[in-house]
Amino acid sequence: MPIHEKHLIRPENLVSHENLVIDGIDVSGDWSTFIRSRVVPDYNENLQEEIEALPGGEFIHRCWQCGSCTNSCTMNAVNPDFNPRYWIYLIRMGFESELVRDKDIIWQCVSCNKCTYACPRDVVPEGVMKATAHWLEHKGYTPKSPSMVFDEVFSEQVIERGKIEDGEVVLNFLTRTHQKLTQPWLIEMVKRLMKHLPVKMLATLGLATIFKPRTKGWGPARDAIKDYVKERDEAATDALGPHIAYKKPETPEQIAAE
Amino acid sequence: MSETKKYKKVAYYPGCALEGTAQPYDHSTKALGKALGLELEEVKNWNCCGAMEVKNIDPKIQTYLSSRVMSIAANEMGHDVVMAPCNGCYHNLKKAEYDLAHDEGSKEVVEKISKKAGHETYKAGQVETIHALDWIKDSIGEEGLKERVKNSLNGMKIANYYGCMYVRPRHIFPEKDQGPGSESTSAPHFMDDLLEAAGAENVDFPLKTACCGGAHTLSDSDTSTKLVLNILEAAEASGAEVIATECPTCHSGLEMHQIRAEKVLGRKTNVKIVYFTQLLGMAMGLSAKKVGVHQNISDSMDLMKEKGLA
Numbered sequence: 311m312p313i314h315e316k317h318l319i320r321p322e323n324l325v326s327h328e329n330l331v332i333d334g335i336d337v338s339g340d341w342s343t344f345i346r347s348r349v350v351p352d353y354n355e356n357l358q359e360e361i362e363a364l365p366g367g368e369f370i371h372r373c374w375q376c377g378s379c380t381n382s383c384t385m386n387a388v389n390p391d392f393n394p395r396y397w398i399y400l401i402r403m404g405f406e407s408e409l410v411r412d413k414d415i416i417w418q419c420v421s422c423n424k425c426t427y428a429c430p431r432d433v434v435p436e437g438v439m440k441a442t443a444h445w446l447e448h449k450g451y452t453p454k455s456p457s458m459v460f461d462e463v464f465s466e467q468v469i470e471r472g473k474i475e476d477g478e479v480v481l482n483f484l485t486r487t488h489q490k491l492t493q494p495w496l497i498e499m500v501k502r503l504m505k506h507l508p509v510k511m512l513a514t515l516g517l518a519t520i521f522k523p524r525t526k527g528w529g530p531a532r533d534a535i536k537d538y539v540k541e542r543d544e545a546a547t548d549a550l551g552p553h554i555a556y557k558k559p560e561t562p563e564q565i566a567a568e
Numbered sequence: 569m570s571e572t573k574k575y576k577k578v579a580y581y582p583g584c585a586l587e588g589t590a591q592p593y594d595h596s597t598k599a600l601g602k603a604l605g606l607e608l609e610e611v612k613n614w615n616c617c618g619a620m621e622v623k624n625i626d627p628k629i630q631t632y633l634s635s636r637v638m639s640i641a642a643n644e645m646g647h648d649v650v651m652a653p654c655n656g657c658y659h660n661l662k663k664a665e666y667d668l669a670h671d672e673g674s675k676e677v678v679e680k681i682s683k684k685a686g687h688e689t690y691k692a693g694q695v696e697t698i699h700a701l702d703w704i705k706d707s708i709g710e711e712g713l714k715e716r717v718k719n720s721l722n723g724m725k726i727a728n729y730y731g732c733m734y735v736r737p738r739h740i741f742p743e744k745d746q747g748p749g750s751e752s753t754s755a756p757h758f759m760d761d762l763l764e765a766a767g768a769e770n771v772d773f774p775l776k777t778a779c780c781g782g783a784h785t786l787s788d789s790d791t792s793t794k795l796v797l798n799i800l801e802a803a804e805a806s807g808a809e810v811i812a813t814e815c816p817t818c819h820s821g822l823e824m825h826q827i828r829a830e831k832v833l834g835r836k837t838n839v840k841i842v843y844f845t846q847l848l849g850m851a852m853g854l855s856a857k858k859v860g861v862h863q864n865i866s867d868s869m870d871l872m873k874e875k876g877l878a
């Protein structure tokens with residue numbers, strides 16, 4: 311019998327045999343493919359509470375699994391494995407190991423809020439995606455994603471000076487993520503910029519990276535925000551336990567598991 | 569002349585992008601305002617609204633950042649309207665407004681930080697935040713624009729692209745979806761209306777509110793390139809010569825990934841990317857240079873010349 315909806319089954323859970331003999335009877339052919347039964351050895355009963363404790367995850371308990379989020383999702387159209395409804399299900403059931411399998415794509419949510427628009431229960435799935443990405447990083451399952459690094463570079467500058475200078479953010483980001491500045495498309499962009507920008511504007515942009523734009527009288531606001539960040543970090547540690555640093559896989563088995 | 573002059577003088581919040589890479593949007597917005605007799609007073613000592621990034625570190629810091637801008641406009645400058653041409657700024661101020669009216673937690677944090685920072689706490693309702701589209705639509709309107717057109721856009725075929733932050737999520741824009749005359753979050757039309765009044769022919773463009781991947785334009789550039797290419801190709805398939813934009817992040821995302829799609833995926837598109845304020849400005853008789861068309865990365869000078877606008 312063919313297996314319908316085969317794409318919904320993880321390939322490693324499908325077992326097929328060329329020749330299968332059970333109790334002396336050859337059952338090859340139609341009966342040669344099996345779906346391995348799944349055993350979930352570990353539940354994390356606190357998973358939902360942990361996600362709820364992170365900014366954006368507050369309303370996950372409201373979800374009634376209608377699937378409108380996944381149905382409207384920008385990223386799902388690019389990659390069918392990107393499935394907010396499913397992840398919300400896993401979190402609510404406490405299927406930590408199952409959730410962790412998708413750890414490398416959850417951060418890719420582009421915050422388009424199509425899900426938030428479509429959700430009939432005001433779950434704000436976009437926020438849940440961000441909370442889940444942070445949770446994965448906090449628990450040491452993933453390194454900081456490129457987008458998390460970008461958010462940090464950006465926010466550090468805003469908190470420090472009140473304003474950002476986009477050229478500097480881009481440069482810092484490319485350096486921190488070890489990206490080459492000589493990628494052909496980047497060079498092409500700069501070329502076109504140079505072609506059309508008047509010298510005066512180039513000079514302003516250039517000067518902005520040296521005389522960093524800042525908001526006048528920003529000091530007290532900066533200190534107040536920093537105090538708040540400290541308090542909030544302490545609260546997150548209370549709810550989730552200490553931050554676990556991500557370790558790169560080293561042994562061949564670990565690498566294979568990745 | 570038929571106009572309401574509703575937003576004759578507003579507080580102007582340009583935001584970081586318009587001071588940096590999106591200077592043509594800033595210049596054309598100011599020039600257009602001047603040509604239409606609308607006055608802009610820049611918010612003093614403004615700060616970044618938090619863009620797409622700070623909320624991922626902590627949404628309440630983002631709410632504070634946006635509230636500080638509104639507080640200065642209201643309490644230090646006596647304004648009751650703040651106009652932001654950037655979708656990100658506009659969205660964040662709206663979001664802060666909503667959260668401060670509905671969420672005690674956000675209110676507490678904003679009060680605490682504002683007090684320590686030494687300025688008055690912003691209270692929900694002190695200002696109305698509007699987008700540059702509302703600003704033109706509600707103070708000049710289509711009829712007013714028509715009366716002032718000096719150089720018609722002459723049937724230029726335009727795909728109007730609004731992106732995400734202007735319409736989603738719905739609950740932070742209570743004034744939208746209020747029937748005739750109001751903006752729609754599912755099929756926005758304010759930009760279409762204004763450009764049509766200036767002589768453009770708007771094409772039937774299905775991806776008005778699609779996402780350009782702006783949040784990950786550099787951190788996940790392959791995804792962004794795919795999303796942008798989709799938008800560009802759909803615009804071309806709809807017969808558009810130009811994509812009109814009303815957001816610096818969308819605008820630079822489209823420009824950047826148009827180049828990247830060509831270099832990395834070998835898919836070239838020719839549709840031009842132009843700010844709506846540049847298009848309206850030229851229709852009002854300003855030169856293409858005056859509204860900074862030559863400063864866009866997407867080179868549309870030849871097209872503007874062909875249309876008799878440059």
Ligand code: SF4
Pocket residue numbers: 372373374375376377378379380394395398425428429430431432433434435
């Ligand atoms: S749209 Fe909302 S209620 Fe429906 S599955 Fe997604 S999060 Fe749950």
Ligand code: SF4
Pocket residue numbers: 379382383384385386394418419420421422423424425426435436439
């Ligand atoms: S915000 Fe993220 S999860 Fe929601 S629809 Fe957009 S990409 Fe998908």
